[in-house]
Amino acid sequence: MEKRALILANGLFDSVFAKTTHGLIRGPSRYEILGVIDPEHAGQDAGAVLDGYERGIRFYRSMTDALQHLSATPTHCVVGVATVGGVLPSALKEDLFVAASAGLTLVNGLHQLLSDDAELAKVAKGGIIDLRKPRPASELRFWTGEILSVPTPRIAVLGMDCAIGKRTTAMLMQKSFLEQGIATEVIYTGQTGWLQGMKYGFIFDATLNDFVSGELERAIVQCYQETKPDVILLEGQSALRNPAGPAGSEFICSAQASGVIFQHAPARIHFEDFEHLDCMLPPLAEEIELIRLLGSEVWGVSLFTRGLGPAQAAKIATELEAKHQIPVIRSLEDGVGRLVTTIRERLNL
């Protein structure tokens, strides 16, 4: 791999705000990851801190520290954190200037565009890639219905909330399908998917609202025309009833998903970031019914087990499976084999 990146996660690595960093460490990644900047963990292995598996990716105190001690030369510096409203944490600014001055290409998925910072843009001879830079209406496509003639079945990975593992489950499912010889593509809808090297998709939340359905359709149609896969997985965004930005019906109504894999977090009580408000996650049974009414069907559930002990998580999985009569698994612990099996059965793949 020719492109080598350092990731900025300054002080946020242990939070869901660093889910982009987590995804890139877990892999795959568009860039070889040389290290992660987070002074809290300086000297440790990022994989070991993430999930107990060492991956030879070290934490560094600062960008200066990393550039001094790395043997390989990085080509890119990736902002690895997402924040509410997409504003750049000030802790990252200094490191970005150091990276830009060293000639690295800056890659940023926040709504706050680095290219809008005149000082930074002046220094960044290696360029700036602002993934969430909005595209004008003239470059966007309205929904046409062309999707209705795409024969490849679409499976949407939706969820109860943000930052709950939808993309990870989609990627694990793709890996499992591929191992079984089923040609599978994932349509990315967030910046992390792009950073992980997915080819087809768009940045859902940085798209003008009127064109979200059309861009989703365009990505699927293009994917179908160029790769003719056996199945297309759709990375969901947000949640159907997230008050900060309800989403998901696009995947059912516009992309005409045949089935849904639903990501659930039994231990989470409130919508992410709104623990101080009266904004509770709805019951799973209601979400399943909502998806049915919207026009699709939940074929399996994947549990995000943070906050649950292994025995507790296993018990919940067993209970939910008995209640809803569909596979309920823990993606990271059990793997997604049973979800893939049920999809193959239902689609005769």
Next chain:
Amino acid sequence: MEKRALILANGLFDSVFAKTTHGLIRGPSRYEILGVIDPEHAGQDAGAVLDGYERGIRFYRSMTDALQHLSATPTHCVVGVATVGGVLPSALKEDLFVAASAGLTLVNGLHQLLSDDAELAKVAKGGIIDLRKPRPASELRFWTGEILSVPTPRIAVLGMDCAIGKRTTAMLMQKSFLEQGIATEVIYTGQTGWLQGMKYGFIFDATLNDFVSGELERAIVQCYQETKPDVILLEGQSALRNPAGPAGSEFICSAQASGVIFQHAPARIHFEDFEHLDCMLPPLAEEIELIRLLGSEVWGVSLFTRGLGPAQAAKIATELEAKHQIPVIRSLEDGVGRLVTTIRERLNL
């Protein structure tokens, strides 16, 4: 009124694409309407053609024709048509150049921005107002939950489809509330609402997706803080299951609407503009259940009666009312009195 406008509806007046024009003729309007450009109806009265009531607004063959024959001097030229994807019909171009050359301010609600046309922008000394010009993320607000502390109840006017009368019903309800001494504001979510002079709102479909809920919240909070109304009506957009852009859950989940008035079109079979596809409107009962699951409740139904005879429409209203046990009225024919009464009862207003 100091601002006087001519509206461009060239050749599209009789279609739903001219709903902006229809709204401005029906009133209210930010501008005094001097005339409508549409060669098909040249010489006729626009109100008479719209709904049988003359309003002293004449149709003209062209902008040149209008400027020659009008006694009053127009100050603004409004693009009165909306099209799929928001592209400017070429028939309007010549008239826009004539208007711009005459010093009129051009007002445009299409996604295609007039200010992007260098030739037109050069000629338009009176300026260009592009209502759908996207605002950058830095000017937009993310949802915070502040809405939860706004005591004024919100009522959303949602519907089965686009171009079905949601805004018109909301405005008729506001008028009726005001006549009964109930202070009422309507939050606009489309360009026509702004053109009709509504003070609080935003252009839903030209907003970056991540900020739709926040901008809706901001408009409501600002409206509450500045006017302290008794009730706030929310102009819905699109439809919950419109494949070209499902929308509506924002009004329930993000704006926390207490109740919903649902605009229904019994004679419409397919989603607007997709008559050639297998995209049928869902049954009313399902939409009512969907709204319940999303967290609100349908308190009344307003019928869009195009395609139905008066007796047929009345029969359908009676049947639906018996079935759903809520008022079912025809806004334009019956007025919205019964909807207002039921909202007052439910809210103890």
